[in-house]
Amino acid sequence: MKGGVIAVIAILAVFQLAVQHGHAVTCGEVDVSLMPCINYLIGHDSSPSPACCAGVKSVKGMASTTADKRTCCGCVKAAANRYTDLKDEAAQSLPTKCAVQLDIPISRTVDCTKIN
DSSP states (O other): OHHHHHHHHHHHHHHHHHHHHTOOOOHHHHHHHHGGGHHHHTTSSSSOOHHHHHHHHHHHHHOOSHHHHHHHHHHHHHHHHHOTTOOHHHHHHHHHHTTOOOSSOOOSSOOGGGOO
């Protein structure tokens, strides 16, 4: 009986890992992560907040595969285009200011199909 319970738990653990590994990034997740950055990106704050930088790190964590990076890129690009008062310089400097090596440019004009 005890061996059967352990086998079931092991199968469930493997299934859970497989489900999490196959999780596709959504723009909703990216938007929520970067929402704390808006005041910095539109020039209301002189530097990104800790919550903003945590969001940038979160996006980096979401973008583990090429497909995820391209999805995140498209989401970031779409979000940047929604804010007409977004400061391009602030957007481009955001990863550096947060000390995050982000493989996704924050730009209105980036070609996300070229992200690897």
